[in-house]
């Protein structure tokens with residue numbers, strides 16, 4: 291039970307996903323990228339793992355913070371270890387981020403599941419073994435036949451419905467696309483998707499994150515006419531009062547915050563200030579499964595849904611263990627990418643989806659990621 295080692299291995303894997311200058315993903319030529327696997331090991335030889343960007347678990351962070359908190363501790367004490375690590379953030383010169391807390395917390399949950407032979411959502415106390423997915427489409431681009439026009443979005447949405455998705459979220463055009471952002475083009479893309487899929491499919495928009503209040507109001511009113519389920523991140527989430535203003539002036543539910551710092555504490559303030567109608571959490575956004583569950587339960591106490599940001603096993607287990615998440619965000623998707631191909635360092639998908647749009651939580655222990663350790667060793671770089 292006692293933690294004796296914390297290590298990170300960096301390895302290469304192939305992907306056709308590229309990040310633009312704003313950090314949004316788009317398809318491109320297949321290329322090698324580096325990924326880290328964080329491993330927490332106990333005196334009994336048990337191990338828990340999670341994947342994260344290498345910089346999140348770089349030697350300085352593991353030496354200066356993570357090992358100081360974890361080594362010699364009972365791995366089962368996840369709440370105390372999370373609190374202790376979180377308290378190191380204030381004096382860390384911004385070097386200990388919520389992403390590191392998330393990686394450590396997820397590896398501890400994976401460890402507990404592997405020791406007990408149970409999936410994480412069953413350890414938490416599960417609500418369901420399958421979660422409805424919405425297809426989360428990548429940001430728009432200027433690629434011919436990709437996501438360059440409203441009709442491109444409409445055609446792709448038809449394919450997603452044929453695949454089984456019962457919900458679709460658009461991310462529309464943002465810089466560095468030359469003419470973006472453009473509210474009217476956003477509305478045209480949303481109208482093309484509604485036209486393509488009909489009334490029975492839930493639609494959501496995750497917009498350019500830095501519109502003004504009046505632009506966001508125009509966008510939200512356009513979505514109301516199209517029967518969209520929510521509007522997401524049209525304003526800078528650092529301005530809580532702007533979201534309160536928008537929520538007060540729109541009928542369509544406003545969801546958030548996704549990217550704002552402050553974990554569940556700040557999300558409590560969004561509820562208290564009336565800045566959103568649907569709350570949002572995400573394992574990477576709030577610092578782990580442990581605080582993501584706190585956020586889910588916070589929202590439930592106010593009669594609110596809380597939607598989980600992002601794909602991967604860690605977010606799937608949070609959605610499976612809670613009643614007030616309506617969806618699992620499966621993506622990001624693009625006409626030129628085959629999401630179901632997965633990753634070359636996993637032997638199978640962590641979020642397989644059936645023809646009815648239901649993501650089945652793998653029955654494997656821990657986070658349930660089917661890790662190809664041979665790949666990690668064969669392509670290890672550090």
Ligand SMILES: O=C(O)[C@H](O)[C@@H](O)[C@@H](O)C(=O)NO
Pocket residue numbers: 313314315426461496548599600622
């Ligand atoms: O801003 C991004 O990187 C993407 O929009 C990403 O976070 C996407 O997963 C999202 O916002 N989902 O809601």
Ligand SMILES: [Mg+2]
Pocket residue numbers: 496522523548599
């Ligand atoms: Mg979003």
